[in-house]
Every structure is written in C-alpha cells, then in structure tokens.
Amino acid sequence: MSFYKFARSVVKLWLKSKYKVITVGTEHIPKTGPVIICSNHISNFDPPVVGITCPREIHFMAKEELFNNKMLAFILKHVHAFPIKRGMKDRNALRKGLEVLKDGNVLGLFPEGTRSKTGELKKGLAGAGFFALRSKATIIPCAIIGDYRGKDPLKVSYGPPIDMEGLRSEKASAQEVTDVIMEHIKKIKENY
Incomplete structure (x- = not known):
C-alpha cells in the first residue's frame, strides 16, 4: 500500500x-485523464476532506511555509502536495501544476x-482559469457545504464538468474562466 493510500484511509476514518x-x-x-477539481475554501481541513471524498488521488498546491517543518514537508510530499509562494506569480x-495535468492526474485547487x-x-484568483485554459483537463466544480463544528453533516458535492469549449473559442481570459468556475461552485452551494 502506498503512503498516499495509507494516509488517506487513516484521515478518512477520522474525518468521516x-x-x-x-x-x-x-x-x-x-476515472482517467487530467482533471482539475475547484472547490470553495472554508477551513484548513478542506484539502484532506476533498482528498478523502475524491475517488482519485489528488495533487494539491500548499503554501510554501508548510514545507518549512521537515516532518510536515515529508508528509505533504508523499500525499502529492507541492509548494506555492503566495502573493506572487x-x-x-505553475509549471508543476501543468506537469501534473499533462501526466493525466488530478489537480486540486481552491480558487x-x-x-x-x-x-x-x-472572488476567485486567475490561477484556476490559467490551468483550465493551458490544459485539456476536465474542470469539476466542488462545494464544501456546512461547517466543521461537527453538529450537522459536512457535505462535499461535486458538480458536472464545466464546458470549456465556448470559453476557449471566445478566447476568454484566465480571470473570466475563474469567474465561471466560481459561479458553478456558487450554484452547487445554493442547491444544497
């Protein structure tokens, strides 16, 4: 059993x-091919919650500071997380994210x-739109609904793929694509 699968099963047991x-x-x-899962972000627990509910292994970006702790850096690397510097390009x-998609994997983003x-x-940042436009990935909106107080169930809802053909043919900007993704996340939240 890989470290990812082991960690996922332990975290799944605890979080569920x-x-x-x-x-x-x-x-x-x-089930196969490049996918970008775009979710709202309400807690530090969001990446593991999306990670345990998605049937495929996910690669997440994590703020660079988390990799300063050697033990945490070891765990993050073995669950496919990679660092990103916040507040700058x-x-x-970006290169690593595109590589993940080129290899046919799943990239998890919190726009x-x-x-x-x-x-x-x-408001979502343009990064999600950048990856959507620069790859041939299927874009799946996701909404985490509820809170982490533990009183009511926490719902993780994945929506149908977002049609990117029109956006690509219209030469939409990365920000415009992100705005569309955020609208889809909003609709999922409103439906629950």
Missing part, C-alpha cells in the same frame, strides 16, 4: 467520524486562494 462527511456527485469525476508552481472566514464565496 468526526464531521459526518457526506459525499455526492463523484460520478462526475472522470510562482512559475515553478479563492485563502480561506473564507465567513463561509461566503470570495
């Missing part, structure tokens, strides 16, 4: 029991960049 995680819409996630992280302390969706 603590937060009563309910997952819907995983049938929308292609990080060419290495808002940082957590929303109110739970309300914030």
Whole structure:
C-alpha cells in the first residue's frame, strides 16, 4: 500500500467520524485523464476532506511555509502536495501544476486562494482559469457545504464538468474562466 493510500484511509476514518462527511456527485469525476477539481475554501481541513471524498488521488498546491517543518514537508510530499509562494506569480508552481495535468492526474485547487472566514464565496484568483485554459483537463466544480463544528453533516458535492469549449473559442481570459468556475461552485452551494 502506498503512503498516499495509507494516509488517506487513516484521515478518512477520522474525518468521516468526526464531521459526518457526506459525499455526492463523484460520478462526475472522470476515472482517467487530467482533471482539475475547484472547490470553495472554508477551513484548513478542506484539502484532506476533498482528498478523502475524491475517488482519485489528488495533487494539491500548499503554501510554501508548510514545507518549512521537515516532518510536515515529508508528509505533504508523499500525499502529492507541492509548494506555492503566495502573493506572487510562482512559475515553478505553475509549471508543476501543468506537469501534473499533462501526466493525466488530478489537480486540486481552491480558487479563492485563502480561506473564507465567513463561509461566503470570495472572488476567485486567475490561477484556476490559467490551468483550465493551458490544459485539456476536465474542470469539476466542488462545494464544501456546512461547517466543521461537527453538529450537522459536512457535505462535499461535486458538480458536472464545466464546458470549456465556448470559453476557449471566445478566447476568454484566465480571470473570466475563474469567474465561471466560481459561479458553478456558487450554484452547487445554493442547491444544497
């Protein structure tokens, strides 16, 4: 068993029991090929929650500071996370993200960049649109609904793929594509 699968099963056991995680819409996630999962961001627990609910292994970007701790850096690298410098254009992280997709893997993104302390969706950053336009990945919107207080179940809902053909033919900007992705996340949240 790989380290990823072992860590996933341990984290899944803990998170599902603590937060009563309910997952819907995983049938929308292609079984093979490059995929970008774009989710809202309400907690530090969001990456592991998306990681345990997605049927495929996910590669996440994580803020560079987390890799300063040697033990945490070891774990992050073995669960496919890679560092990104926040507040600036990080060419290495962009290159690594495109490489993940080129290899036919799943890239997990939180377009808002940082957590929303109110739970309300914030404006997404252009990075999600950049990856969507620069790759042939299927874009799957995802919404984490609820909170991490543990009273009510936490729902993770995956929506159908976002049609990128029109956006590509219209030569939409990265920000415009991100705005469309955020609208899809918003609709999923509103439906639950």
